[in-house]
Amino acid sequence: MNGLSFSELCCLFCCPPCPSRIAAKLAFLPPEPTYEFVSDENGKCSFTLTDRAEWQYSEREKENVEGFFTRTNRGNRIACLFVRCSNTARFTILFSHGNAVDLGQMSSFYLGLGSRINCNIFSYDYSGYGVSAGKPSEKNLYADIDAAWQALRTRYGISPENIILYGQSIGTVPTVDLAARYEVGAVILHSPLMSGMRVAFPNTKRTWFFDAFPSIDKVPKVMSPTLVIHGTEDEVIDFSHGLTIFEKCPRAVEPLWVEGAGHNDVELYNVYLERLKQFVNVELIN
Template identity: 30%
Template sequence: MTLMQSINNFFTNAQQQITSLYGFQDALLFQPNEPDTARTIVQTPDVFHMPYETITIETPDNEKLHGFLIKQINRTNERETLIFFHGNAGNIGHRLQNAHLLYRACNINILLFDYRGYGKSTGAPSETGLYTDALAVHDYVRKRNDLNQEKIFLFGRSLGGAVALHLASHLAQINATPPLHSVIVENTFTSIPDMAKRLFAVAVLDYVPNWCYKNLFPSLTKIRHIKCPVLFLSGGQDELVPPPMMEKLHEECKSSKKQLVIFPDGQHNTTWLSHDYTAQIRKFLTECSALPSEPTASNLN
C-alpha cells in the first residue's frame, strides 16, 4: 500500500466514524423508550400519597408537555419550588420515589415534567427542543400566583443538569427578574463532545470540531454566566460521567455562592440514595434563603 493510499484510508475511516457518530447521537443521548413502556405508562404521585395537579404546558412551537405539580399541603406559597429536569431515559413516573424523598425531607413543592417526546409529552427530543421546553416550564411556573416567586430553583440530573444549566445561563444573561433562587445539578457533564471522547475512546475524536456534533450541551461554557447560588452533587463512583467533570463545572462557576458535595459511594443513578443527600440539599436551600437579595433593575432606580 502506498503512502497516499494509507492517507486516503485514514481520512475515509475518520469520515465514516464521524458520520456514524453524528447519525447515532440522538439514539445514544435520548432514550424516551427505555424501558419499553415509558411512553405508555406514567405513574402518578398517588403512588406515594402526594397531593398534585396534572398539568399541560404548551411550548411556543406547539408541543404539549405533560407534568405534575406536587405541592405542600401547608403554607404552600412559603415553600421553595423545585423544577425537576430528569435524565435521558424513562419518564417522570420513574422519578416519583426521588421526588417523594425530597418532598418529605426538604418540605418543598416539586414540578415534574417530561421533555418533548418523553412520557405523555408530544414531539421528538432534540437539544434545541429541550431548551425550548425548559423555558416554557419556567415561564409557566412564573405565572403561578400560588408559588413563592422568590424561591424558584432548578434541579437537574445528568442530561437534565445540562438543560438546567442552559436555562439558568439564559436567565442570567437576560437579567430575568425575579432571579432564580438557586440551581442544583447532579452527575452532569461538561459537554457532549467531552463525553464522546470518554465513551468511544477513539483517537480521531480529539481532532473532530464541534460542528460535527449534532448535540453539544456545552455546560462548561454556560456555567460561567450563572450568577445565582449553585450546588454540585457528585457521585464518587459515577461509572458514566467522570467525577472530574463535575469538579470542572464547579471550578468554572462564577457564582459567589457555590458548593461541591461528593458522595464517595454514589453511582450515576444512585447518588440520590446516598447518606446525607437530602440533608445537604436542605442545608443549601436554607443558606440561599438567608442570603441578601440581589439588586434588580427596578430597585436600582
C-alpha cells in the first residue's frame, strides 16, 4: 500500500472520491507479469514462468500446477491456478494473495505451503494482475473471487465444507466478502484490514459512504471457523486491524499474533506453520 500525497489527502477530505478511487490509491500495485499461459491445440494451458518468478522446485514438480482462464460476471478473463500438493488432502485452500505479487511469484510458496499442511491450493490473479484482463478495482475484486469460487466448485467438484478461504493483506477483502455469503470449511485472514479509510486515517471510527473495502462491516456475517493472523509490528496495516477483526468474528478460533513480525515476513516465523498445521489438521478435523 503506497502512501498518500498531501494533495490526495486534501482530495479525500474536501471532495471524497468514489470508493474505487480510494481503492486504487491505497491498494493496487500489480507487478510486471512473471508468467504466461501457453495453450496447445487442445486448449490445454501450460504454465511458463519468467526468471523473476523465482521457481524453487524442479521442472517435474511444475507438472503439479494447472493453469486456466475463467470469466467474471463483469466480463474480465482472469487467470486461475490449481496446485496439487497432496494426494491425500481433504481441504483445498482458495488463496487470495497480497498486493504487489502475481501467481508466478506465489507459485513456489503455494507448493511449499500446501505440501507442509497437506492441502491443495487454488488461486487466481485479480483483474489487471498477471495475465488477467481488466483493471484492478474494488468491484472487480469481488467479481474475481466469485469467478474463482465457481471455477473451483465446478471444474474440480470440491464442496464448500472442504474449502478453506485464505486471504492475505488486500486478499482479505474479497475473502471476507465471499465468506460473508457462503459457509465454508474455514477462513484464514492474514494481516486483514478493517477498511481503506481506517488504513489511511487510523482515527476513523465509522464506515463512511465513500470508504473502500469495508471488511469490518462484513466480518460479523462470517459463520465459518476463522483464524486471524497478524504481525504485532505491521508497518502497513496496523496490528489494531487484526485485533478488531478478530473481536468481530462470530466463530473466531485462537488467533496467531506474531511478536515482532511486520507486514511481509509473518511466514518466516516458525509459529506461522505450526499454527496452520494445528488449525487445519487438528482443530478442523475434530
